[in-house]
Amino acid sequence: MRFTSLSGLALGLALSSTAAFAGEIVLNSDQSDPAPKKAMEELIANFQAANPGITVKWNNFDHEGYKSAINNFLKANPPDVAAWYAGNRMAPQVKAGLFEDVTDVWEKNGLNDQLKSAAPSMTIDGKKWGVPYTYYQWGIYYRPDVFKANGVNVPKNWAELVAACAKLKAAGIAPFAIGSSQKWPTGGWFDYMDLRVNGYQFHMDLTGGKVAWTDPKVKAVFDKWAELVKPGYYIENAAALDWQDAIPQFASGKAAMYLMGNFAVAPMMKAGLKEDQLDFMQFPEITAGIPMAEDAPTDTFHIPSGAKNKDDAKKFLAFVASADAQTKLNATLGQLPVNSGSAKPDDKFLKAGFAMLSSAAGLAQFFDRDAPAEMASAGMDGFQEFMVHPDHQDAILARLEAVRAKAYK
Amino acid sequence: MSAIAAQPDAPLAASWWKRNQLQLAPWLFLAPGIFAFAVYVMIPIVQSVSLSFYEWDGLTPDAKWVGFGNYTELWTDPDFWTSLRNNVAWLVMYLLAVPAGLAVALFLNQNVTGIRVYKSLFFFPFVISQVVVGLMFRWFYAPNFGLLSGVIKTLTGSNIAILADDRYATYGIIAAGLWPQIAYCMILYLTGLNNINSEQVEAARMDGARGWKLLWNIILPQLAPATFIAVVVTVIGALRSFDLVSIMTKGGPYGSTRVLSYYMYEKALSEYGFRMGYGAAIAVVLFLIMMVFITYFILQMLRQERDA
Structure with missing residues (x-):
């Protein structure tokens, strides 16, 4: 016992x-x-x-x-x-x-x-x-004080966005900040242009390899994008900067908008922006009637x-x-x-993001998470080149189409 | 009798080693070296070459045989040709380090107080890591706050972002690479200058040789061994350039500063790299290019040894 x-x-x-x-x-x-x-x-x-x-x-x-x-x-x-x-x-x-x-x-x-x-x-x-x-939303972070000082209203659609850019540029302010030496920030731009021009399903088909990069609908995306690239609505020498390096220009008011993920808010605040100097807006509509899908x-x-x-x-x-x-x-x-x-x-930013994502027509992950590795890498190289040489568009698209033929097996 | 009969036996057993000692000893001494050379050099080369005939993502166990598929793809890959072209640019521009190193060495080869300090200062760039060199030049070139872009701006009125412009980026990186490479060539020449036969120089002086004539006919021939080594290390250095590209531009903007070694890394090992076979094919091409130079150098050395 x-x-x-x-x-x-x-x-x-x-x-x-x-x-x-x-x-x-x-x-x-x-x-x-x-x-x-x-x-x-x-x-x-x-x-x-x-x-x-x-x-x-x-x-x-x-x-x-x-x-x-x-x-x-x-x-x-x-x-x-x-x-x-x-x-x-x-x-x-x-x-x-x-x-x-x-x-x-x-x-x-x-x-x-x-x-x-x-x-x-x-x-x-x-x-x-x-x-x-x-998860977190992507969208346009902007400077309400800079908008106000230059008489710009928050743009609701593409025409208003382009007009706002022209006005800011005329005032000596770069409309958009971006740093593309790490090439992924350009992927965010392409995602939104494609989601707004062609919609969620087309974007998923494209990143899924089902649509040719030489498709006229893809060309339409780049043509729209060129309306921002050709007049120089991005900060100068963006390809020499990391995304963090572009924040000081945004914080000092030399640039008015920044398409980014919500993780950028913390470094933006740290760069000296106050609550009322930073706001968030959804990427505006381009093709009327297409349901708004987001990167998240x-x-x-x-x-x-x-x-x-x-x-x-x-x-x-x-x-x-x-x-x-x-x-x-x-x-x-x-x-x-x-x-x-x-x-x-x-x-405030998360509330806005949560509301936006809750009513989104679809959630994309991000270009380099939706497309397979080889396509993502070549694609973002192409976007980076497009943002410097918009006239290379056809050559870039032909190259991406050649990569598509190999990357989806 | 039996003791006498046994006698030849014992030395015979011992003498196998004795008889073959002369043949075996070199191999025994070489064995560690051969082993290391095989494991770290020969076998990887063979593996790379065989891997270049496969399509393999580096993760899954099964690799697919594609024969020369990777090589035919390279032939039509514009990024590969960009990388190759940049390698040629590296090779040509990097060789500037040899005359530049010679110039600095000649300049420093004098007896002034504190010359040792100056020599070490000039040698300094070679001592610091390539990563640090790359970072420093990146800041030096940086638009808006970099020293060089400031100078360019005051001279021309416009800002040039050297590393973000596909026309200049590669040359910007090569310039950064030249800085330590010149120091390296300089030190090679300085040691060479120490061994110059002063009697010959004096004799030449008495015969009235001076300036360029003296340099060309008397000094340079005596520096030939140093020149040979300087060219070898510079050519090899240009072909293996990787660190600076990786630190300064990561091959960008849009792949315009890639060199073969970096393109191989990008395709096979980087964030988006899952193509081991393709990367291996690039490595094989780079290896073959290097072999051309290495073979030439080795033949040259053999010839010198034979003449000596």
Whole structure:
């Protein structure tokens, strides 16, 4: 009797010790900017408090470096959780079997309901490959004080936008700030031009490789875009600047508008803009009657298939997906929670973004997440060239069409 | 008797090593080197060449045999030709480092107080990392606040963003690369100048040679070994240029500053790069170009050794 109770005690001890050392999960991600970094630190602290016994070892990568590092570490030294992006951007990793199927995490935690809006962009071959934790709107951030000083009203459609640009330019102000030395900001411009000229379905077909780049409808997009490029409605030497480098010109009033994602608000405020000097507007209508679709990139967490501690990693994913965790995380990030049960944001830009995205006709991820890697890279090279040499349009489109023939296999 | 009979046996067993010692010893000494050379050089070359016949994304286990498909695609790829053209520009312009290095070396080859300090200052750019050189030149060129763009603006009245303009960007990067390369050639020539036979110089002086004549007929021939090494390192340096392109422009604007090594990286390993086979094909082309020069250099060296 005594003997069995002792062994029972030993068993109990053994159990408690496995619980105590339940494990460590290694988390690789790229929250290198100040606000995201703080948000991650809080998220990890909250997760560890809610799951005593699990510690998170966080490797924070530089934002740009992470994108080329991920394929290496997924194969050579996989962490337990890795940050990445939704849509076509995760397709190479999923197809290569580097990400774990986490459909069970979605089912067990009721995520199919709570994360419904993001479910299609997390699904490949009918399975879920990660959980989304944040998304954010794209749109035009502008300077209401500069608009007012130059007698410009917030443009409601393309004609008004072009007129506003002409007026600002005449006053010696660059209408649009952009920095295209990292080429992705040009992808945002193309997305919006195409979404507004041809609509959501056409844009998805184009990034999906179903439409030729030499199609007249694509040419129409570039012709419209040329109405801003040819008169020089962008800041000078944009190709020499990073997107952050262009912010000082926007903050000092040398440029009046900036097409960007909502993550730009924090650095814009930091550059010295006050609440009433910065506002947000939806990208105006171009082709009348086309329902307005928006860019709203979703950031995600995945479990690499080579992870050593998948059980705890799944706990982490479930935690990140929960309504409460997303509320807190996104409050610090300054972005929108994906979970429909999360508290609505009370920040002015997020409110505007949330309202806009809730009524959107469709959500695109972003050019380099909707199009496969090779097409995305060549495409953004082309957009960058177009913004400097709009007269190269035909050559660019012919080149992109040649890439399309190879990139979708 | 048996002891005597056994005697030849024992030395025979020991003498296998003794008999072959002379043949074996060199190979034993070479073995570590051969091993490292095979693992780090020969085998990767063979692997690259074989990989260039496949279509492979670097992630999935199955690679598809495409024969010379990657090479025929290269032939019609405008980006590849841009990269190749830029490599030629690098090669030609980079060679300016050799005469420039010689000029600086001749200038510094005098006995003034503190000359060692000046020499080390001139050598300094070669010591700092290429990444730092790239960053410094990026700021130097930056429109609006860079030193050079400020100068250009006061001279011409307009701002030129050198690294964002496809006409100048490659030359801007090469200029940045020349800075440390000139220092390198300079140090090669300075050591060469130390070994100049002063009697010959004096004899030439007595015969009335001076200035260019002295330099051309007396000094330069004696510097031939230094010139040879300077050309070799400069040509190789031009062909492997990667760091500066990566730091200063990332191949942009719109791919106009790519060189072969950077294009290979972009296609195979970068953020959007999933084409290992295509990247390998680019690497093979670069390797073949390098082989032309390397073969020439090696033949040249062999000839010198034979003559010596």
